[in-house]
Amino acid sequence: MNLLKTTALAALVASSFALASAAIAQDKTYVIGVSVPTADHGWTGGVDFFAQQAVDRLTKAYPNLSFVLATAPDSTKQAADLEDMIATRNIDGLVILPGDPDAMTASIKKVKDAGKWVTVVDRALSQPGIEDLYVAGDNPGLGTTTADYFKSALPNGGNIVVLRGAPIPIDAQRVDAFMAGIKDTQIKVLDTQFANWNRDDGYKIMQDFLTKYPKIDAVWAQDDDTLVGVLKALKEAGRENEMWAVGGAGMNQIIKMVASGSAQVPVDVSYNPNMVATAIDLTALHFAANAQVDGKLIINSTLITKDNAAQFDYPNTPF
């Protein structure tokens, strides 16, 4: 029976290739809506750049796909964009990086309830099970990977300060994993403040830390935008040689410092905004190739060192 089955299968496989190619060529057309935040800091600038780049590439690669790309500075505009995509643009699927996932959950559920495919990027919604596909970086992994570096670089312990992101779940996942990672070490966290993944906040909070603490060995800024602010505060205070600092995401300017062997910024941890392009690509596959892509893609948060920095140096990005 097995032999017969295998032979029959082989014949069927061979004859089906021609049919399948024809089916794809005749496919109906699909419209995919892409909704992302307006570039309000470096990371979202990268999101907008990579989203547009993916849309341009996929429009060429798959003639039966077209895209509606909208950027929104706030949840009111982002919700209106979704309503417009349903009511007048007739989308078949949506890829969304929600600026504020709590505020956007109800609007995204409406898109799902209208029978559309939904891909959510980066920020999880406040209600589980709405989206078909979730694409994000490894947030606990970012904390763990960073903690591993701190342990190896401070084998005898030391004083550190921590600049958190914003008070939403992905920040907590990162910080909890980092704290668990350094738990049984001599590394002492002098202070922690929310810097909102923001350059200005990073600058002000680091100025405050420098005033309060005469001896700091290292800084965990968690984010490369925040880190740029931290580095500015260190430079102005003339204390840039007293401590090293680690951000996160893979901003081009920081990758170049790591690649050059900077003592001040020895490593970075990847959490690149090009995950939005991967999410658009997977969604396109659902329509263009009938691929099964419902599920969860978690992209590694990798330690970026002098040795591997080149592979994280994406050309021409604004981030």
Added chain:
Amino acid sequence: MNLLKTTALAALVASSFALASAAIAQDKTYVIGVSVPTADHGWTGGVDFFAQQAVDRLTKAYPNLSFVLATAPDSTKQAADLEDMIATRNIDGLVILPGDPDAMTASIKKVKDAGKWVTVVDRALSQPGIEDLYVAGDNPGLGTTTADYFKSALPNGGNIVVLRGAPIPIDAQRVDAFMAGIKDTQIKVLDTQFANWNRDDGYKIMQDFLTKYPKIDAVWAQDDDTLVGVLKALKEAGRENEMWAVGGAGMNQIIKMVASGSAQVPVDVSYNPNMVATAIDLTALHFAANAQVDGKLIINSTLITKDNAAQFDYPNTPF
């Protein structure tokens, strides 16, 4: 500072689009090796079909990508295929569904050590951390989803028999989750045997179960190939109206039964071989679009019912 930054970013984004498109057009070419088992049962027949289909589609969509596709009936041939891909075909990356993951781990590690990108599909290697990307179905989810169905269909309990797969980790993940799911119910597992995701084994084991047990209310065959053997045994024994049976994977023939409202096969659970195509697509993105795709994609194991069967009915597949 924020306003200035945003304006500068916007300008940079605009000017970078042209550059980026040019960069992609001029890209160097890449060779991707694809290594899959020879079709020895329905599911691997589907793997071969979907792998070839993805290669055909991607070759057209991305002119700078080419592919080497090899099928292997056993680990000796599959290991030789990998050596050939490195030594004479000069691959830049590999997508592999290892027939026997334990036996193939060392060979795959060699590919990684040679500096190549590695994507592993379905069957996890015996050593973690080798591959860049892992793509698989949700194996615990398959067990949980199936258990949920059994609970809802047998609210007052009943006698069931269980046909397992092969003694490798993904089978244990499925079975453990299923058993945990039915734990506090009146569902009684009369017997369990390994059917190796195989039609003939399913047939013989079900014949044995039918001889031993006069009253069976339902069968969990875990796999649609096994289920086909189970259905044959039931029919020959004239007991096809005494019990219903659930497989797994999404074989076309089973999907059509579910879609038609079969009382004997009321549902299926998705674990489609087209996951190999998704894995090839993601790997292609790494090279064609410099996308960050290292990580883990777990595809949902969804309950397939009469209502949603149409979306799991892939055209022209041999599986």
